[in-house]
Amino acid sequence: MEYILQPWPWYVSGPCIAIVMFLLLYFGRTFGMSSNLRTLCAIGGAGKRVAFFKFDWKSQRWNLVVVLGAIFGGFIAHYFLSNPIHMDLSEATVKDLTALGFNDIGQSLLPPELFRWNSVFSLKGILILIIGGFLVGFGTRYAGGCTSGHAITGLSSLQLPSLIAVIGFFIGGLIMIHLIYPILF
Amino acid sequence: MGKYIKFFIVGIFFGIVLVKSEAVSWYRIFEMFKFQSFHMYGIIGTAVGTGILLLLLSKKNNVKTIKGTTLNVPLKERGFTRYIIGGTIFGLGWALCGACPGPMYILLGTGAFSIIIVIIAALLGTYTYGLLKNKLPH
Numbered sequence: 001m002e003y004i005l006q007p008w009p010w011y012v013s014g015p016c017i018a019i020v021m022f023l024l025l026y027f028g029r030t031f032g033m034s035s036n037l038r039t040l041c042a043i044g045g046a047g048k049r050v051a052f053f054k055f056d057w058k059s060q061r062w063n064l065v066v067v068l069g070a071i072f073g074g075f076i077a078h079y080f081l082s083n084p085i086h087m088d089l090s091e092a093t094v095k096d097l098t099a100l101g102f103n104d105i106g107q108s109l110l111p112p113e114l115f116r117w118n119s120v121f122s123l124k125g126i127l128i129l130i131i132g133g134f135l136v137g138f139g140t141r142y143a144g145g146c147t148s149g150h151a152i153t154g155l156s157s158l159q160l161p162s163l164i165a166v167i168g169f170f171i172g173g174l175i176m177i178h179l180i181y182p183i184l185f
Numbered sequence: 186m187g188k189y190i191k192f193f194i195v196g197i198f199f200g201i202v203l204v205k206s207e208a209v210s211w212y213r214i215f216e217m218f219k220f221q222s223f224h225m226y227g228i229i230g231t232a233v234g235t236g237i238l239l240l241l242l243s244k245k246n247n248v249k250t251i252k253g254t255t256l257n258v259p260l261k262e263r264g265f266t267r268y269i270i271g272g273t274i275f276g277l278g279w280a281l282c283g284a285c286p287g288p289m290y291i292l293l294g295t296g297a298f299s300i301i302i303v304i305i306a307a308l309l310g311t312y313t314y315g316l317l318k319n320k321l322p323h
C-alpha cells in the first residue's frame with residue numbers, strides 16, 4: 001500500500017498511460033482528450049452558428065464518459081491514494097520559483113499563487129488562467145490534437161504530423177517559461 | 186449504459202495515473218520546460234516507447250478490436266503549418282496555466298475548482314478556432 005500512496009515513478013506511470021491509449025484503441029476508439037472540448041461546444045449549441053461544431057456529438061459520448069471517469073479517478077487518487085503532498089521537485093526548480101516570488105513550492109499540486117481563489121480574483125491571476133486556457137483550447141484544435149492525441153497516440157504510431165505538433169508544443173512552452181515568465185513574475 | 190462502463194473505468198485509471206505521477210501538477214510542467222528534471226521526459230518517453238511496442242505487437246499478431254475490426258490508429262492529415270503554429274499556441278497556453286486538456290478535468294476531481302476557469306477559457310478557445318477555421322492557414 002505504501003508504494004501506491006507514494007508518488008509513482010515515471011517508469012511506472014509512462015507505460016500505464018500507454019495502456020490507456022491501447023485500451024481505447026482496442027475498444028475501437030482513440031485516445032484524445034481535447035476532442036471533448038469540441039464535443040462540449042457542440043452540445044452547447046455551437047453547431048447552429050459554426051459548421052465546425054455541426055456533427056453527431058452523440059457518437060462522442062464514450063469520450064465524455066472517459067472524462068467523467070478521469071475526474072472521478074483524480075478524486076480517488078487525491079483523497080484516498082495519496083500521502084500529504086510534498087513533491088520531490090529538483091532543487092534548481094525550487095530555487096528558480098523562489099526567485100520568481102513563489103512560496104510553499106510543491107506542497108500542493110497547483111501553486112496557490114495562481115490557483116487559490118484570492119489569487120484567481122486578481123486581475124493578473126484571472127488573466128493568466130483565461131489566456132492560458134484559451135490558448136490551450138485554440139491551439140489544440142488548430143493542431144488537431146493535444147498531449148494525448150499527438151504526443152502519446154501520434155508519436156506511438158510514428159506519425160510525422162504529430163512530431164511537428166509536439167515540436168510546436170515545446171517551442172511554445174519554452175518561449176513562455178524562458179521569455180515571458182520573467183516579465184510576468 | 187453497460188457499453189459505457191469500460192470507458193468510465195479506463196477514465197478512472199487515467200485520472201489516477203496522472204495524479205500519482207504528478208503529471209497534472211503545474212510545478213512538473215514548469216520543471217519540464219526548464220529541463221531541470223527527467224521526470225516528465227521519463228513519463229512521456231516510456232509512454233511513447235510502450236505505445237510503439239504495443240502497436241507493433243498488435244499489428245504483428247493481427248489483434249482485432251472488440252468490435253472485430255482491425256485495430257488501427259486514426260491518421261493525422263499531412264501538413265506542416267497547422268501543426269507547428271497550432272502546436273506553438275498550445276505550448277504557450279500549456280506552460281502558462283500548467284494544464285493540458287486531460288489534467289484540466291482530472292484536477293477538478295482533486296478539488297482544485299479554480300481550474301474551471303481554465304476549462305471555460307479552453308472551450309472559448311476551441312469555439313474561436315471553429316469560428317476562424319476557414320480563415321487560418323492550415
